[in-house]
Amino acid sequence: MIAFKLAFRNLFNAGLKTWLNVFVLSLAFISLVFFNGMIDGWDRQAEVDTKDWSIAEGQFWTPGYDSYDPFTIKESRQVLSHEVQQLIKNKQVTPVLLTEATAFPEGRMQTVLLRGMDVNQDILKLPLEKLKGKKNAVLIGSGMAKTLKLKKDDELMVRWRDKNGTFDAITFTIVYIFDCDVPSIDYGSLYMDIEALRKLTGMDNEASILISNDKNLTAIDSWVYKDNDFLLADIKEIISAKKTGGYVMTFFLLLIGLLAIFDTQVFSVFRRQKEIGTYIALGMTRQRVVSIFTIEGATNSILAALLGTVYGTPLFIFFTRHGISLSDTADMGSMGITASDVIYPYYSVGLIGSAILLIIISSTIVSYLPSKKIANINPTDAIRGKVS
Incomplete structure (x- = not known):
């Protein structure tokens, strides 16, 4: 002391x-x-x-899909089994269909990713309900809108290949621009109704990714499970x-x-x-x-x-x-x-x-x-x- x-x-x-x-x-x-x-x-x-906005409680990828390799997107899809459809019905997962495309804003060319998603899903914060009842409509993030110099109600020509490799194109309307802090969701993507994208590409009842809101769900058929530790790495x-x-x-x-x-x-x-x-x-x-x-x-x-x-x-x-x-x-x-x-x-x-x-x-x-x-x-x- x-x-x-x-x-x-x-x-x-x-x-x-x-x-x-x-x-x-x-x-x-x-x-x-x-x-x-x-x-x-x-x-x-x-x-x-x-x-x-992106991963919820984990994702299931098609075998062979790599988010860092765009060349894997074309073949990374599979038909949804009865088990998967039941999980979608129970709102445990929501499907995402990915398709590479090219956008032509004001005569310029920009590679984009068409993301088809269920307009009734409530697992992610994406405001997909804005697409309900609208034909040839897409959502984009504010960062993407800035990159393409687009605003709400603008029209955008987009070209893509269907499942057989045939080129097709259509003019979409930007019905809503959302604010999001996740760049993988905002930049480089156009969001549309999954049923509309399936019809345009001929990929009926197919999906590339399943997003889960059930952390206890870790195995579905042949889908490859990716937990949040992997997705947040x-x-x-x-x-x-x-x-x-x-x-x-x-x-x-x-x-x-x-x-x-x-x-x-x-x-x-x-x-x-x-x-x-x-x-x-x-x-x-x-x-x-x-x-x-x-x-x-x-x-x-x-x-x-x-x-x-x-x-x-x-x-x-x-x-x-x-x-x-x-x-x-x-x-x-x-x-x-x-x-x-x-x-x-x-x-x-x-x-x-x-x-x-x-x-x-x-x-x-x-x-x-x-x-x-x-x-x-x-x-x-x-x-x-x-x-x-």
């Missing part, structure tokens, strides 16, 4: 130097929590949006890379704070020789004296956490409620990155606790390194001020 009292007294007697060290450490603490909270919030939003990889970049920035801020503590401790051991010699001469063990100096350094981190909490809490609350706007930055969707215009950070207890532990442990280690020299000090020489 005496060691703690002496450590706190010496720390506060240092005045401005103490608070400068504390402030720099608090910046490292706040930046660590803020950046990782933003990345965690982005991760949660991206996962929720992808599940709501790309997003996780991007977010992990972003998080690594944030660690570099935080590391340098933390390094500055720890260097300040290390320098302060080295100077304290040299400047307070007589005080150290007096402690030892009065019967205090060398390890006890070392602990006093170590506690002084570690206390900087505790004060930094408290100071960071004081000015960081209002900041975190503000961003949690209002989010961080990305609207003025690069178009993330066009780069294939799932990100909303506004990211709402997520600050978990685990994140804050781990940040505090990191600051305290690293400060304690840095404080101990110069303080351990005290164990070799001769008290007589220390009192005389002759220790070099």
Whole structure:
């Protein structure tokens, strides 16, 4: 207890130097929590949006289909069995028929993907009900509309091949433009009634993908099941890379704070020789004296956490409620990155606790390194001020 009292007294007697060290450490603490909270919030939003708009609780692919290989689309379809039709009727899955096509907006040529889907499905957020009762109608995302320079009620010529390889074309009407943060759903796709697409291509009762809303459903006939861990792997990889970049920035801020503590401790051991010699001469063990100096350094981190909490809490609350706007930055969707215009950070207890532990442990280690020299000090020489 005496060691703690002496450590706190010496720390506060240092005045401005103490608070400068504390402030720099608090910046490292706040930046660590803020950046990782933003990345965690982005991760949660991206996962929720992808599940709501694209994958639900998993997908079933036709054998041989590869979402990264457009050459597999042509042959990646199969006739729906009675079992699959029953699952569709029970709203456990919804079918998707994929067909490559070419759009001609204002005389330009653009490769697109026709996605035929059930207009009565309610597994995904796609507003397919807008297609009901309309002939030669398609939906597109706002990003796709921007790319093709189209707006609602515009007409778009589209050419495709039917199941026999014969070219056909028709003029579609853009009946609705939806907003979506998932680029794989927004960009490069036109959405239409699956029955209309089957009629145009001659692919009666066929589908390329089944989207499931039942996480317990993992096997259907010859369909290949893809769980959400597989379907979200790309997003996780991007977010992990972003998080690594944030660690570099935080590391340098933390390094500055720890260097300040290390320098302060080295100077304290040299400047307070007589005080150290007096402690030892009065019967205090060398390890006890070392602990006093170590506690002084570690206390900087505790004060930094408290100071960071004081000015960081209002900041975190503000961003949690209002989010961080990305609207003025690069178009993330066009780069294939799932990100909303506004990211709402997520600050978990685990994140804050781990940040505090990191600051305290690293400060304690840095404080101990110069303080351990005290164990070799001769008290007589220390009192005389002759220790070099």
